[in-house]
Amino acid sequence: MWSFEKLTEWIDTSLRSCMSADGALLVEFVLIGIAILVGYALLALFLIYAERKICAFFQCRLGPNRVGKWGIFQSVADMIKILLKELIQINKSDKMLFRLASFFVIIGSVCTFGAIPFAKGLQAIDFNVGVFYILAISSLGVVGILLAGWSSNSKYSMIGAMRSGAQLISYEISAGLSLMVIVVYSGTMQLSEIVAQQADGWFIFKGHVPAFIAFVTYLIAGHAETNRGPFDMAEAESELTAGYHTEYSGIQFGFFYLAEYLNLFIIAAVASTMFLGGWQPLHIPGWDGFNHVMDYIPSFLWFFVKTCFCMFMAMWVRWSFPRLRIDQLLGLEWKILMPICLINLILMSVVVIL
Amino acid sequence: MEGIAQIVIFYILAVAIVACSIMAVTSRRIFRAAVYLLVVLLCTAGLYLLLNYHFLAVVQLSVYAGGILILFIFAILLTSAKGDRTEPHDKRRVVSGVLTALAGLGITSWATVKHQFLYGNNPTVLGDHETNMKVVGETLMGTGKYEYLLSFEALSILLLICAVGGILIARKR
Numbered sequence: 027m028w029s030f031e032k033l034t035e036w037i038d039t040s041l042r043s044c045m046s047a048d049g050a051l052l053v054e055f056v057l058i059g060i061a062i063l064v065g066y067a068l069l070a071l072f073l074i075y076a077e078r079k080i081c082a083f084f085q086c087r088l089g090p091n092r093v094g095k096w097g098i099f100q101s102v103a104d105m106i107k108i109l110l111k112e113l114i115q116i117n118k119s120d121k122m123l124f125r126l127a128s129f130f131v132i133i134g135s136v137c138t139f140g141a142i143p144f145a146k147g148l149q150a151i152d153f154n155v156g157v158f159y160i161l162a163i164s165s166l167g168v169v170g171i172l173l174a175g176w177s178s179n180s181k182y183s184m185i186g187a188m189r190s191g192a193q194l195i196s197y198e199i200s201a202g203l204s205l206m207v208i209v210v211y212s213g214t215m216q217l218s219e220i221v222a223q224q225a226d227g228w229f230i231f232k233g234h235v236p237a238f239i240a241f242v243t244y245l246i247a248g249h250a251e252t253n254r255g256p257f258d259m260a261e262a263e264s265e266l267t268a269g270y271h272t273e274y275s276g277i278q279f280g281f282f283y284l285a286e287y288l289n290l291f292i293i294a295a296v297a298s299t300m301f302l303g304g305w306q307p308l309h310i311p312g313w314d315g316f317n318h319v320m321d322y323i324p325s326f327l328w329f330f331v332k333t334c335f336c337m338f339m340a341m342w343v344r345w346s347f348p349r350l351r352i353d354q355l356l357g358l359e360w361k362i363l364m365p366i367c368l369i370n371l372i373l374m375s376v377v378v379i380l
Numbered sequence: 381m382e383g384i385a386q387i388v389i390f391y392i393l394a395v396a397i398v399a400c401s402i403m404a405v406t407s408r409r410i411f412r413a414a415v416y417l418l419v420v421l422l423c424t425a426g427l428y429l430l431l432n433y434h435f436l437a438v439v440q441l442s443v444y445a446g447g448i449l450i451l452f453i454f455a456i457l458l459t460s461a462k463g464d465r466t467e468p469h470d471k472r473r474v475v476s477g478v479l480t481a482l483a484g485l486g487i488t489s490w491a492t493v494k495h496q497f498l499y500g501n502n503p504t505v506l507g508d509h510e511t512n513m514k515v516v517g518e519t520l521m522g523t524g525k526y527e528y529l530l531s532f533e534a535l536s537i538l539l540l541i542c543a544v545g546g547i548l549i550a551r552k553r
Binding site: 052122153154155158162165166169172173184198215216 | 453514
């Protein structure tokens with residue numbers, strides 16, 4: 027299978043041959059930064075278009091269909107519009123924190139984005155505590171949301187931010203515990219190692235019942251963490267106008283919007299990395315011919331198809347279920363989901379010991 | 381990582397830490413002070429990353445940025461009103477604070493200069509010294525010599541007591 031390591035190594039050696047080691051390092055930092063940001067922005071455009079189309083089909087509409095064939099350039103047009111919009115200053119708001127909040131949200135999301143293994147050898151950050159890193163850095167977003175709610179000087183934003191903060195820190199527990207199930211099974215936290223272990227069968231098939239339960243609980247908890255779907259109490263538009271980003275305009279609002287969509291992608295990508303084998307092709311032990319054919323499909327295609335499958339399920343849920351009340355939402359996490367996750371973790375430990 | 385890059389990154393982080401710590405102490409808006417504190421904690425995590433100690437960096441991120449600072453922010457949100465500013469400190473407190481800070485700086489720099497570092501003075505062991513996650517986990521959960529299961533469990537009981545106490549105080553009618 028073709029590995030992206032050859033490409034990155036070629037860039038590294040050719041840079042080092044024409045400049046000093048520090049210069050090469052600097053150029054590589056900049057290149058990786060640009061690559062991640064461009065990938066981030068392009069994925070956001072794709073996701074916004076996909077969401078609008080899928081939402082439209084669920085509601086028996088056509089969705090965007092004017093800009094370009096099937097409206098594929100609709101989100102590009104929206105992007106240009108949002109870049110040209112005026113940034114409105116809010117009276118008596120804390121201006122510095124108001125601006126900073128959107129950056130916290132986007133930094134947390136970009137840093138998580140960098141740790142995802144997109145294809146064979148295509149991963150910017152590969153710590154031996156990878157899973158832990160993803161859980162830790164994504165919690166920066168909560169700070170951004172709370173800051174946004176506080177500094178906007180608006181009751182709607184404040185209530186939205188409090189709800190969102192309570193929701194995010196509650197559901198983080200379930201998300202973490204479901205990922206721990208896989209960590210217990212694989213015995214490592216390094217994402218590249220976890221993906222490599224799934225070469226002869228994805229964890230959702232290999233990991234018996236607990237892995238499947240963990241997959242479902244992770245999808246639910248992750249869905250709640252993205253503030254979407256039946257869990258969007260934080261921005262319940264019928265009661266809070268738009269929640270914590272009510273007062274934001276222009277590209278500052280765009281940052282929140284972007285981070286929300288990319289968090290959806292990140293949750294789906296982590297789910298497919300941990301449970302569905304990441305970029306590993308579908309291998310069935312014993313079927314050598316079949317496995318060999320599957321190897322010809324490029325690794326990034328495998329990754330994106332799996333991730334799109336998870337994202338489609340998230341969109342499906344979002345446009346199918348009515349919104350929960352905030353007490354039901356927190357009750358679901360603390361009384362149902364977390365006990366299930368804890369029991370599941372014990373179950374997986376038993377499976378590993380036996 | 382190469383030499384110059386490491387030094388440059390270190391100085392950027394160091395300047396950010398010093399500037400934000402001073403601003404966290406002198407800022408008169410409590411919410412801003414909390415945010416400056418967050419930046420200090422994040423930059424400290426950056427320093428650990430620079431030392432190749434990924435585990436500690438991530439713990440720093442999740443415990444401080446994800447846990448303690450969110451707790452601070454919730455406490456501020458629940459107790460202080462919008463636009464609250466603290467009173468300017470009186471002269472005596474400022475002077476005594478500055479003196480204490482300088483004394484602390486003196487003691488720590490004296491200790492740092494005097495201390496014989498195990499790895500720093502021994503060029504043969506320089507290089508990548510990453511403590512593996514597996515080693516950390518097994519040491520934390522082991523029962524043998526130099527392993528910390530008992531203290532880990534004792535700490536978790538302490539935290540449980542804190543949580544129960546907090547609920548008891550909050551539910552008092």
